[in-house]
Amino acid sequence: MKNPSALAASVLDEPLIAESDVSTRGRVTLSILQYGASTANELAERLQLTPAAIRRHLLVLIEQGQLSSRDKRVYGPRGRGRPSKVFELTDLGRSQFYQAYDELAIQALDYLKQVAGPEAVKRFADLVTGEVESHFGAIRSGCSSAAQALVEALTLEGFVASLQPVASGVQLCQYHCPVAHVAAEFPQLCEAETQVFARLLDSHVQRLATIAHGDGVCTTHIPRAVEAENKEGKVGR
Numbered sequence: 001m002k003n004p005s006a007l008a009a010s011v012l013d014e015p016l017i018a019e020s021d022v023s024t025r026g027r028v029t030l031s032i033l034q035y036g037a038s039t040a041n042e043l044a045e046r047l048q049l050t051p052a053a054i055r056r057h058l059l060v061l062i063e064q065g066q067l068s069s070r071d072k073r074v075y076g077p078r079g080r081g082r083p084s085k086v087f088e089l090t091d092l093g094r095s096q097f098y099q100a101y102d103e104l105a106i107q108a109l110d111y112l113k114q115v116a117g118p119e120a121v122k123r124f125a126d127l128v129t130g131e132v133e134s135h136f137g138a139i140r141s142g143c144s145s146a147a148q149a150l151v152e153a154l155t156l157e158g159f160v161a162s163l164q165p166v167a168s169g170v171q172l173c174q175y176h177c178p179v180a181h182v183a184a185e186f187p188q189l190c191e192a193e194t195q196v197f198a199r200l201l202d203s204h205v206q207r208l209a210t211i212a213h214g215d216g217v218c219t220t221h222i223p224r225a226v227e228a229e230n231k232e233g234k235v236g237r
Helices: 004-017 019-035 040-047 051-063 091-095 102-116 118-142 146-156 180-185 188-201 224-231
Strands: 067-071 085-089 161-166 169-174 206-209 218-223
Touching: 019 040, 019 051, 019 085, 019 091, 040 051, 040 085, 051 067, 051 085, 102 118, 102 180, 118 146, 118 188, 146 161, 146 169, 146 188, 180 188, 188 218
Parallel strands: none
Antiparallel strands: 067 085, 161 169, 169 218, 206 218
16 A cells, blocks of 8 residues: 555646646636736635635646745735735746747847847837827726726736735736736837836836836836826826
């Protein structure tokens, strides 16, 4: 008879290679991509699975290097007990969602830089971010604020964005960047995007983190004054 540890290993090996488990782990990573860092209970509720089943998949994804965990950030007074753990995508996990042709895009921009100079790359970056600006203009009137319109415009372009409150205003979070690999080589894309944010919100904004530079989420700080004016309809019209 197998010893207990060997028996446990054989039991665990079967579900790891089962197609249904592979599919479920894909749903787990997609949910984290769409909603950002999540607890096991939040994932279980979204995917209609038990927390125990979710934790088993989370352990596998961590072992595979697709997820990492950290303590959940708490805004305001913290209750008793240890903070919940949240799980977020690593670079490896995020790479499963990257658009094809990244390498081709990098080669094309390299060529553009060689034959037309750095300014041509900047103009191209401005052209790319113009899509977000176009979406913003189309949906602004139906949104409660310019910041919310920007979130929806970014999400339409595949950036999976949301707003998170902080003491000094809000943070614009982008949980996915479809051009992250390209932006890592050509930071002009991130710079152009930040300039568009400032222009659409009519305010100085501060880029705090980017996926292209190895952070888990692209984060941009929007000062509180902008949000207050937006609610009165004075900005972003």
